[in-house]
Amino acid sequence: MSNKDNIYATTQAVEDFTFDAKVVEVFPDMIQRSVPGYATIVSTMGKLAGQFAQNNSNLYDLGCSLGAVTLSMRRNIDKENCAIIGIDNSAAMVERCKLHLSGFRSQVPVDIRLGDITQSNIENASVVALNFTLQFIPLEKRQALLSNIYQGLKPGGVLLLSEKFRGNDEQADSLLIDLHHDFKRANGYSELEISQKRTAIENVMRPESLEQHLTRLQSIGFSQTQVWYQCFNFCSMIAIK
Numbered sequence: 001m002s003n004k005d006n007i008y009a010t011t012q013a014v015e016d017f018t019f020d021a022k023v024v025e026v027f028p029d030m031i032q033r034s035v036p037g038y039a040t041i042v043s044t045m046g047k048l049a050g051q052f053a054q055n056n057s058n059l060y061d062l063g064c065s066l067g068a069v070t071l072s073m074r075r076n077i078d079k080e081n082c083a084i085i086g087i088d089n090s091a092a093m094v095e096r097c098k099l100h101l102s103g104f105r106s107q108v109p110v111d112i113r114l115g116d117i118t119q120s121n122i123e124n125a126s127v128v129a130l131n132f133t134l135q136f137i138p139l140e141k142r143q144a145l146l147s148n149i150y151q152g153l154k155p156g157g158v159l160l161l162s163e164k165f166r167g168n169d170e171q172a173d174s175l176l177i178d179l180h181h182d183f184k185r186a187n188g189y190s191e192l193e194i195s196q197k198r199t200a201i202e203n204v205m206r207p208e209s210l211e212q213h214l215t216r217l218q219s220i221g222f223s224q225t226q227v228w229y230q231c232f233n234f235c236s237m238i239a240i241k
């Protein structure tokens, strides 16, 4: 069990959100109470990874945090000679992720690396997961990152992309934001916590619209794109090379 997220429970001078040691301590609780359907998304990404994994290939978990998707993928792989590579640029996350994964046994080798996914080599990949990570990459670097992933995928390989997204217009967007805030309230977050967290992430997390995501994936060359999960302003997509 992880600790309860009470980072924004007291009034404070809110600073930009970072994935530091304090966040690591509460991360499972934070993500579970903040993302509608997180557990469903993670387990389904594992199932999809099992379906699309190819013999003699790599599976990547980019922005792996504590390795939830890595573990879910590893549970579902039944192909030969597969390896999972998890990458995150938060030293605190990587350290805790390694500790966490060492508590589970598996035949599938896992390599957790400290690194910037915009500078990482993606090769011989059958599956690449970006579970709520692209939203933290500067807007101008997203196209290059996704093209690099596309280049590193084998034919028939897939990108599994989950994002918080923006509604198409102001009214639609505030409707989705309100529904999400209701969800957070129902999970025990106070008005103060919701509002201070919003301030903390507004400069570091830049959501795009669903259309922007799908159009870019198609322009990069993915032959098929499909949204398979949506709740409020959270969604998960698959793009097939």
Ligand SMILES: Nc1ncnc2c1ncn2[C@@H]1O[C@H](C[S@+](CC[C@H]([NH3+])C(=O)[O-])CC(=O)[O-])[C@@H](O)[C@H]1O
Pocket: 019, 031, 042, 062, 063, 064, 065, 066, 067, 068, 069, 087, 088, 089, 090, 093, 115, 116, 117, 118, 130, 131, 132, 133, 136, 137
């Ligand atoms: N340039 C970067 N390079 C590497 N990592 C990065 C970069 N930028 C941000 N990150 C990392 O991306 C992760 C985003 S969390 C992903 C949840 C996880 N996928 C999960 O399924 O539990 C989502 C959230 O908390 O909203 C953090 O661990 C960052 O350090």
Ligand SMILES: O=C(O)C(=O)Cc1ccccc1
Pocket: 031, 034, 035, 132, 163, 164, 184, 197, 201
């Ligand atoms: O914490 C929130 O309320 C967020 O919306 C941030 C967020 C978005 C997507 C994954 C995890 C956290």
